[in-house]
Amino acid sequence: MSRVSGAVSAFAAWVTLAEGRRRAAVAFGAGALSALAMPPFSIWPVLALTFPVAVWLIDGASGRTRLRSALHAAGVGFLFGFGYFLAGLWWIGSAFLVDADVFGWLLPFAVAGLPALLGLFHAAGFALARLLWRPGWRRVLVFATGLGLAEIARGHLFTGFPWNSYGYALADQAWLGQFASVIGVEGLTYAAIAIFAAPAVLADGRPSRALLGTAFAALAALAAFGGVRLALSPTAFDDKVVARVLQPEIPQDVKSQESARDTVMDAYIALTDEARDPQRRGFADASLVVWPESAFPFLLAQTPAALARIGASLAPGAALVTGAVRGARRPDGSGEADFWNSVYVVGDDGSIRATYDKIHLVPFGEYLPFQSALEALGFEALTRQRGGFSSGDRRAVLSLPGGRRFRPLICYEAIFPEEAAGEERPDFLLNVTNDAWFGRTPGPYQHAAQARVRTIEQGLPMVRSANGGVSSIVDSYGRVLASAPLGERGVVDARLPLPIEPTVFATTHGLLHLLMPAAFLCLVFARKSRV
Structure with missing residues (x-):
């Protein structure tokens, strides 16, 4: 043990005393390495190597005043965050190659610009930690508080972007992620930072090592809680609902062409009606059919022939839930129209039974911030919808013909815990998305994994249809019951899992995580401590 401690102490000293380019390289490299904790790699123990480096970097953030020390910490925090987000989000650039003639020039700005903006949150978190810095084991909890608060802020400020929040390193493992049913992924973020930063104390004196044991005990407790919860909770099914979920794998440059309307519709109908075996004969055996986000290169509600074809294909009493663009003329007589990214419930008579309009739109993807100014300069959203999409005005719970109720989540709405919540509790969550923008990159894997955590938080199953992504049916404990591999055309067939009783997270409105930094x-500022 003494040899290990000596080696760690030597390395910690090397990191703490690093200056200039070496210091910048260490911060950036540690951040980039941290991205391996996220899908599709999911090497979560790597954080036990990189977070201690972050602690030691803050140890070395010295200055003549506390403010200068905080600014020094902010610098290494920015580089750590920039490395983390660059390595974890580079795939976003793929979307700019779908229509490369128009958007290709923006690719380097998106690939480097978004990580730089998100790195500012890490800079703030590291700076706050340095302002509150204390020696020994206390600095680990200070670091968890500063970076944790920064991560929560990242998920809420400026419309929020909680993608790859550190709590997903734990939540991606079903047996480690079950405590999300109590504190949510935001609470797991604080836990992950504190647990994986704890090895930093190996470079300290013996009194600090009690924290390392506490961290191991906390990780073991999470694993035990999850293991027991899963073992005692077999999946229960609703025998009245058999779902067929499509993963059509229609390329984005084809799906968006109006000239391909018949080709796209034929592909959906043929795949839905494809017999997989005598018990899965397509439309005839499915009471719920789900197609992905923005499924059509036309306005479905204004295309009676398409609705009639859908109605004629569905079995009696069955329903189709599909993503589609909705359009409507403005009532001001201007002749202009507004458009929404929507979900429709279509009945067996071809009528639209219910509609939901997406609320949480993707900046630059579905709308332009400062729209008038940017459009005047020639910019447009990636969807190439002039004026962008309009935002819906309310969350909704929609009903199927048989009475089952679901909460629709369109695209990246599923990464926001609050979008899956609400006073009106449904029977299941339904996520439609179009990840064909990103091809076979880590993006669709990360999206699917983060959406899955909503089931653990809420105690609700999820049905997920993704074009170019990972389609799946997930039970109320986050167990994937059936899925289609990324990049493969296919369907997912399964009975609908039943919901469980509302979780602690659901009943407390996801607020328990606020207790963790407090x-x-x-503990940090207590006058006496035996840790």
């Missing part, structure tokens, strides 16, 4: 700081 508890950390109480």
Whole structure:
């Protein structure tokens, strides 16, 4: 043990005393390596190597005043965050190659610009930690508080972007992620930072090592809680609902062409009606059919022939839930129209039974911030919808003909815990998305994994249809019951899992995570401590 401690101490000293380019390289490299904790790699123990490096970098953030030390910490925090987000989000650039003649020039700005903006949150978190810095084991909890608060802010400010929040390193493992049913992924973020930063104390004296044991005990407790919860909770099914979920794998440059309307519609109908075996004969055996986001290169509600074809294909009493663009003329007589990214419920008579309009739109993808100014300069959203999409005005729970109710989540709405919540509790969550923008990259894997955590938080199953992504049916504990591999055309067939009783997270409206930084700081600033 003494040899290990000596080696760690030597390395910690090397990191702490690093200056200039070496210091910048260490911060960037540690951040980039941290991205391996996220899907599709899911090497979560790597954080036990990189977070201690972050602690040691903040140890070395010295200055003549506390403010200068905080600014120094902000610098290494920015580089750590920039490395993390560059390595974890580079795939976003793929979307700019779908229509490369128009958007290709923006690719380097998107690939480097978004990580740089998100890195500012890490800079703020590291700076806050340095302002509150304390020696020994206390600095680990201070680091967890500062970076954790920064991560929560990243998920909420400026419309929010909680993609690859550190809590997903734990939540991606079903047996480690079950405590999300109590504190949510935001609470797991604080836990992950504190647990994986704890090895930093190996470079300290013996009194600090009690924290390392506490961290191991916390990780073991999460694993035990998850293992027991899963073992005692077999999946229950609703025998009245048999779902067929499509993963059509229609290329984005084809799906968006109006000239391909018949080709696209034929592909959906043929794939839905494809017999997989005598028990899965397509439309005839499915009471719920799900097609992905923005499924059509035309306005479905204004295309009676398409609705009639859908109605004629569905079995009696069955329903199609599909993503589609909805359009309507403005009532001001201007002749202009507004458009929404929507979900429709279509009945067996071809009528639209219910509609939901997406609320949480993707900046630059579905709308342009400062729209008038940017459009005047020639910019447009990636969807190439002039004026962008309009936002819906309310969350909704929609009903199927048989009475089952679901909460629709369109695209990246599924990464926001609050979008899956609401006073009106449904029977299941339904996520439609179009990840064909990103091809066979880590993006669709990350999207699917983050959406799955909503089932653990809410205690609700999820049905997920993704074009160019990972389609699946997930039970109320986050167990994937059936799925289609990324990049493969196919369907997912399964009975609908039943919901469970509302979780602690659901009943407390996801607020328990707020207790964690308060508890950390109480421990840090307590006059006497036996840790």
